[in-house]
Amino acid sequence: MTLFDNKNTYLNAVAKDASLVNPVSDTTHRRARAYRLARVREELARDDCAAVLLYDPVNIRYATDASNMQVWTAHNAARYALVFADGPVILWEFHNCAHLCAHLETIDEVRSAINWAYFGAGPRVAEKAREWAAEIASLLQEYGGGNRRLAVDRMEPEGVHCLAALGVTLRQGQPLLEQARSVKSSEELELIRWTMTVCDHAIERMRHELRPGMTEQQLWAHLHYENIRHGGEWIETRLLASGPRTNPWMQECSSRIMQEGEIVAFDTDMIGPYGYCADVSRAWIVGHGAPSAEQRRLYGIAHEQVHYNMALLRVGMTFREFSARAWAIPEAFYANRYCCVAHGIGMADEYPAIAHAGDDWIRAGYDGVFEAGMTVCLESYIGAVSGREGIKLEQPVLLTEAGCVPLTNAPWEEEWLC
Numbered sequence: 473m474t475l476f477d478n479k480n481t482y483l484n485a486v487a488k489d490a491s492l493v494n495p496v497s498d499t500t501h502r503r504a505r506a507y508r509l510a511r512v513r514e515e516l517a518r519d520d521c522a523a524v525l526l527y528d529p530v531n532i533r534y535a536t537d538a539s540n541m542q543v544w545t546a547h548n549a550a551r552y553a554l555v556f557a558d559g560p561v562i563l564w565e566f567h568n569c570a571h572l573c574a575h576l577e578t579i580d581e582v583r584s585a586i587n588w589a590y591f592g593a594g595p596r597v598a599e600k601a602r603e604w605a606a607e608i609a610s611l612l613q614e615y616g617g618g619n620r621r622l623a624v625d626r627m628e629p630e631g632v633h634c635l636a637a638l639g640v641t642l643r644q645g646q647p648l649l650e651q652a653r654s655v656k657s658s659e660e661l662e663l664i665r666w667t668m669t670v671c672d673h674a675i676e677r678m679r680h681e682l683r684p685g686m687t688e689q690q691l692w693a694h695l696h697y698e699n700i701r702h703g704g705e706w707i708e709t710r711l712l713a714s715g716p717r718t719n720p721w722m723q724e725c726s727s728r729i730m731q732e733g734e735i736v737a738f739d740t741d742m743i744g745p746y747g748y749c750a751d752v753s754r755a756w757i758v759g760h761g762a763p764s765a766e767q768r769r770l771y772g773i774a775h776e777q778v779h780y781n782m783a784l785l786r787v788g789m790t791f792r793e794f795s796a797r798a799w800a801i802p803e804a805f806y807a808n809r810y811c812c813v814a815h816g817i818g819m820a821d822e823y824p825a826i827a828h829a830g831d832d833w834i835r836a837g838y839d840g841v842f843e844a845g846m847t848v849c850l851e852s853y854i855g856a857v858s859g860r861e862g863i864k865l866e867q868p869v870l871l872t873e874a875g876c877v878p879l880t881n882a883p884w885e886e887e888w889l890c
Contacts, residue, residue, distance in 0.1 A: 492673055492702060494745070496666050501746070504659040505537045505578050509561070511652035516557035516623065522616035523556040524623040524645045525608065530819045531625050531649045533747045538563055538573040542747075543706050549589040549628075553579075554608065559615035588630065597630055605634035612640060623648050650823035654816055655845040661870065663746040664818075664847065667704070668868070668879050671742050671750030674698035675882045684732040684759050688712050688725035695740060704744035708820065711864075712738035714758060719855035719862035720808050732759035735767055737864040747819050751849050752880050753866035763888050767861065770854050771888045773802070774863040777852040781813065782869060782876045785842065785850070792839045795829045808862065810853040817849045817868055846871045847879065 512535045516524055526532045529542040532553045545551050545566070554562045560580035563573060570582040586607070587593060588600035612620060622635065623645035635642060656664065674695045681694050692712045699707065710724035715734035717723045730736060737755040744750050755771060757763050763771065780799040798813045809828060816822040827837035842848075847870050855862020869876035 492669060494666060494703070496662055496746075500659045500662050501537075502577065504657060504663055504746075505576070507657040507659060508534050508652070509536070509555070509578050511655075512555055512649065513557050515648040515652045516555070519621075519623065519643060519648060520619070521557065521621045521623045521643055521648070522612055522619035523554050523559070524625070524648060525627075526553045526555065526625050526645070526649070527627065528625045528646075528649075530747070531645075532563075534649065534653055534819055536561060536563060536573070536578045537576055537747075538565075538579060539705075539747060540566060540569055540572050542743075548587075548591060550587050550592065551585050554611060556615050558617065562611065589628065601630045601634045605631065605638055605640075608635065609638040609640055625649060653818045654823050655843055656818065656847055656870075657845070660818075661847075664748045664879065667742075667744035667746065667748040667750050668752075668881075670699060670702040670704060670744050671695075671740055671752060672881050673702075674742070675740070675752065675754065678738075679756065682730075682736065682756060682758060682760070684730060687727050687729055688714055688717075688736070689727055691730070691736070692725045692738070695738075695742060699742050699744055702745060704742060705747060706743050708741040708743060708749070709739065711741065712736065716860055718755075718864070719859050720857075721810070721853045721855065721862055721864055730758045733761055733764070734758045735763075735770075735861045735863065737862070739864060739866060741821075743820070749817055749820050750880070751817050751821065751866060751868055752882050753851075753864045754882055754884075755863045755865065756885070763885075767863075768888050770859075770861065770863045771865075771885060773805070774852040774854040774865045775884060775889060777801070777854070778850050778865050778867050781850045782867060785814070785848070785869070785871065785876050787842055787844045787871050787873055789842050790839055791824055791826050791842070792833070792837065794842070795826055795833055795837060798826075798829065801828075804856045805854050807857050808853060808855045810851045810864075812851060814848050814850045817847050821849075842871055844871055844873055848876075850876075 529545045535555050550566045552564050562581045563579050564583045564585035573579050586604040588604050593600040621641045623643040625645040677694045712725040713723045714730040714736040718735050718737050736758050739753040742750045777799045801809050813826045815825045827833045849866050849868045852865045868879040
């Protein structure tokens with residue numbers, strides 16, 4: 473099943489450079505915001521924290537829906553938000569940017585950020601950090617009800633010392649946000665489905681434009697194009713590879729010219745409209761010819777892994793049980809296995825990450841329970857250490873009481889499975 477009724481409908485849309493029509497209402501968007509903020513506050517109450525201080529732009533987006541220079545502020549500490557369990561939501565914005573969130577009912581007050589990172593403060597880091605900490609501590613005194621426990625998602629050491637000196641007890645904030653983000657509301661799912669629709673459209677464009685003689689980067693640009701013109705934001709990785717660059721996986725797209733008959737595989741990692749991530753992997757033949765027997769074999773094995781695990785996954789299953797019962801990777805492909813069996817997906821890759829059974833579980837596994845409303849990506853990479861090519865497939869799904877529901881319409885290469 474594809475986004476369009478048939479191939480000709482799609483080709484006509486591409487030829488006309490047609491945009492998709494966003495069906496999401498403002499009411500749905502407001503309700504999604506209210507749900508997300510309530511989830512954060514529930515986690516704060518559960519951990520007995522007065523508030524959470526957020527610097528990660530994805531966490532700020534989740535809690536408030538405020539979006540401003542997301543990628544830039546991911547590595548420049550120029551904006552932050554304070555969400556009280558029982559009190560206001562305050563956003564400190566970058567210089568002259570208060571107007572950007574005037575439409576958001578989730579934010580009670582906007583202030584000018586104090587940038588005490590070295591880029592912003594230079595040799596005045598200690599001075600600016602003390603000024604910043606005094607403001608945060610004062611707000612805790614005013615709205616915390618005597619609770620001095622503050623959750624923080626990330627912070628440089630200078631800030632930790634300054635807050636501690638003012639009697640603030642710090643807690644890890646990222647676990648709270650990861651737990652809050654893990655279960656989606658029906659309104660969130662509408663936003664996610666729109667992002668997935670845009671991603672499906674972009675994948676179809678990539679398929680249509682793929683031809684021998686083009687570079688990997690030229691093909692990848694079509695994903696960016698469709699994302700940006702439909703209100704998307706950025707692409708987290710550049711994971712597209714062809715021919716021998718598909719094995720091992722994790723090689724980002726290059727200026728390599730793709731040759732007819734080679735495998736090309738990709739992982740979208742697309743932060744699309746409303747800040748949600750569409751994480752889909754598919755593999756094709758350059759030139760759209762028939763695959764070789766070996767390409768067909770690799771694809772069939774990867775397809776089997778994804779679909780076996782998709783049929784296995786159920787609400788109420790523990791992470792440990794799912795890992796233990798997941799499809800067993802053949803020895804020839806085990807060394808090059810993907811880093812996890814599955815992972816959560818929302819505004820980015822998120823909790824949980826399910827380690828493979830065995831040594832991977834001992835080293836990195838952790839338990840938990842799959843819940844209805846979680847959105848999860850099932851992963852596969854199949855490529856032998858000595859092999860020429862490999863296949864990367866990934867399927868995002870919604871967990872329901874009835875099982876997994878696919879979130880993408882990006883087609884499989886069914887004819888390869890015959």
